[in-house]
Amino acid sequence: MTLKAALPVSxxxxxxxxxxxxxxxxxxxxxxxxxxxxxxxTQAQQAQPVGGDMTPLFGDHGMPAPYKDRIxxxxxxxWAPLPDQPVGTQSLRPQATDKxxxxxxxxxxxxxxxxxxxxxxxxxxxxxxxxxxxNVKVIRAPISQYRSADARSSxxxxxxxxxxxxxLPTAFMDDVKSGAxxxxxxxNIWKLGDMSALGLQYKSLHxxxxxxxxxxxxxxxxxxxxxxxxxxxxxxxxxxxxxxxKTQTLAVARDAAGDAIPYLVRSKNFYYVxxxxxxxxxxxxxxxxMADSLKTMLGDTGTATCKKQAILRLEDISAINxxxxxxxxxxxxxxxxxxxAMTVIPESYYNGVSYPWTGNxxxxxxxxxxxxxxxxxxxHGTTHNYHGLRDPEGNSAEEWEFWDKxxxxxxxxxxxxxxxxxxxxxxxxxxxxxxxxxxWTTPHYEADVSLYPAINKIYPKxxxxxxxxxxxxxxGQFFPYPVRDVYGTLVVPENLGxxxxxxxxxxxxxxxxxxxxxxxAYASVFxxxxxxxxxxxxxxxLTKASLTALITGIQAKGYTFVNPLNVTTRTLK
Numbered sequence: 249m250t251l252k253a254a255l256p257v258s259x260x261x262x263x264x265x266x267x268x269x270x271x272x273x274x275x276x277x278x279x280x281x282x283x284x285x286x287x288x289x290t291q292a293q294q295a296q297p298v299g300g301d302m303t304p305l306f307g308d309h310g311m312p313a314p315y316k317d318r319i320x321x322x323x324x325x326x327w328a329p330l331p332d333q334p335v336g337t338q339s340l341r342p343q344a345t346d347k348x349x350x351x352x353x354x355x356x357x358x359x360x361x362x363x364x365x366x367x368x369x370x371x372x373x374x375x376x377x378x379x380x381x382x383n384v385k386v387i388r389a390p391i392s393q394y395r396s397a398d399a400r401s402s403x404x405x406x407x408x409x410x411x412x413x414x415x416l417p418t419a420f421m422d423d424v425k426s427g428a429x430x431x432x433x434x435x436n437i438w439k440l441g442d443m444s445a446l447g448l449q450y451k452s453l454h455x456x457x458x459x460x461x462x463x464x465x466x467x468x469x470x471x472x473x474x475x476x477x478x479x480x481x482x483x484x485x486x487x488x489x490x491x492x493x494k495t496q497t498l499a500v501a502r503d504a505a506g507d508a509i510p511y512l513v514r515s516k517n518f519y520y521v522x523x524x525x526x527x528x529x530x531x532x533x534x535x536x537x538m539a540d541s542l543k544t545m546l547g548d549t550g551t552a553t554c555k556k557q558a559i560l561r562l563e564d565i566s567a568i569n570x571x572x573x574x575x576x577x578x579x580x581x582x583x584x585x586x587x588x589a590m591t592v593i594p595e596s597y598y599n600g601v602s603y604p605w606t607g608n609x610x611x612x613x614x615x616x617x618x619x620x621x622x623x624x625x626x627x628h629g630t631t632h633n634y635h636g637l638r639d640p641e642g643n644s645a646e647e648w649e650f651w652d653k654x655x656x657x658x659x660x661x662x663x664x665x666x667x668x669x670x671x672x673x674x675x676x677x678x679x680x681x682x683x684x685x686x687x688w689t690t691p692h693y694e695a696d697v698s699l700y701p702a703i704n705k706i707y708p709k710x711x712x713x714x715x716x717x718x719x720x721x722x723x724g725q726f727f728p729y730p731v732r733d734v735y736g737t738l739v740v741p742e743n744l745g746x747x748x749x750x751x752x753x754x755x756x757x758x759x760x761x762x763x764x765x766x767x768x769a770y771a772s773v774f775x776x777x778x779x780x781x782x783x784x785x786x787x788x789x790l791t792k793a794s795l796t797a798l799i800t801g802i803q804a805k806g807y808t809f810v811n812p813l814n815v816t817t818r819t820l821k
Contacts, residue, residue, distance in 0.1 A: 408433045531762065
């Protein structure tokens with residue numbers, strides 16, 4: 249029986265639907281593409297975004313108005329200015345022991361295509377995850393550039409199939425069948441034909457487009473005893489059968505009826521992942537299955553000595569706010585004796601008016617108290633708004649600074665040189681206050697990717713989620729462990745989110761639970777201290793009791809809080 253005959257009815261039906269819309273039905277068949285014809289997308293592909301992080305982080309908290317009882321600082325209140333000194337250099341990777349990993353992705357679709365498949369973009373996300381190791385060299389390329397024995401000469405090769413039924417190099421498929429260490433994600437597994445030697449057989453592509461079908465689909469992935477959830481949007485899941493005598497199923501996908509199919513399956517050196525785990529990612533997503541299983545795929549033998557680590561970050565420390573929220577927060581931290589960090593905004597503006605730290609001694613003294621307690625100072629932009637960049641500039645802590653969010657584009661006045669100057673201006677402001685910032689967090693986690701090298705020159709280590717871009721796609725990614733990303737930045741994870749009106753402590757703790765069973769697990773959360781002010785009445789209000797419960801709840805899951813400055817990547821042995 250030919251592969252085309254074995255394809256599920258749903259695929260053949262989709263080909264007819266797309267054909268009626270002007271796509272070629274043959275582009276969804278099994279015949280390799282020739283003559284410049286590009287494979288057509290499935291309906292689910294067209295309906296879902298290619299991008300990454302779906303977590304809402306910076307919604308409306310009901311930012312408080314400027315503190316009215318500000319008192320200017322006296323010279324005796326201020327700490328002595330600090331000299332500027334490097335915060336550390338990027339560690340050199342031991343080139344002599346580099347281990348090469350290849351990431352191949354679907355050939356980019358032409359610019360005229362009605363949709364972007366995301367292959368090149370998702371290869372960046374995969375490379376970032378592989379950056380958890382300081383001695384792994386990642387090579388990214390479209391699958392058309394594969395050459396015979398590439399997979400056999402590498403520690404591991406990944407193929408991310410995002411273009412349905414695209415032509416694949418014969419050399420690649422031959423190397424897979426010969427036992428080369430390959431991990432295959434998503435589409436086109438049927439191109440291998442007879443997989444009996446691997447103990448696998450292609451069965452079906454399950455597509456869910458309507459709300460009813462999505463609710464009934466394979467939305468749950470069970471891995472290491474936890475049920476990870478796919479985002480409830482248009483989706484697909486590829487079904488293969490796995491011979492238990494020849495394979496090991498490491499994760500299963502279940503639908504609403506409880507039926508299970510392999511999600512992550514291993515056959516000697518070959519691994520198969522039944523969808524694209526980089527779409528629709530969120531804190532308890534099956535993306536974590538992919539992120540964690542990389543350790544097994546690369547033969548990491550050092551995970552047994554890892555400890556679960558947690559990170560607490562106090563966010564948006566601004567001279568606009570009064571001292572009480574931060575004071576209450578520090579009372580809790582002092583009682584629990586946990587390490588912490590705080591992102592400090594050097595220069596604050598509200599309705600165009602400057603609010604310097606020297607004009608709010610009460611809040612500045614609480615920042616000093618935090619440093620005395622061991623709190624790590626992190627520079628959080630320079631103004632955390634568009635001051636000097638565009639009009640209207642908005643208010644500090646509410647607006648972006650290194651990305652024009654309203655127009656979804658880069659800011660005309662920012663380039664690598666002016667960005668470095670702007671960051672250095674904020675850094676010097678903090679140093680003049682006697683505060684030594686040693687890490688960076690980008691306001692609202694967004695900057696044009698061309699600015700990352702400029703940030704690296706001052707702060708090679710950051711704590712944040714990040715935006716990445718390729719092939720006309722710009723989306724975000726969070727990390728469940730520290731990585732050195734494709735821009736050379738050491739990114740300390742923030743993977744639990746923060747307290748919001750629609751994302752409360754129970755959601756944060758559930759995200760910590762989702763990470764608990766992973767190897768070398770992290771639980772990194774941030775909170776806004778103004779939520780702790782007695783007069784704050786928002787739906788996301790925190791109290792000393794609720795913050796204590798959040799921190800101890802994370803500890804109860806086996807995590808130990810650490811200083812993020814001490815967090816780094818690992819060496820693959």
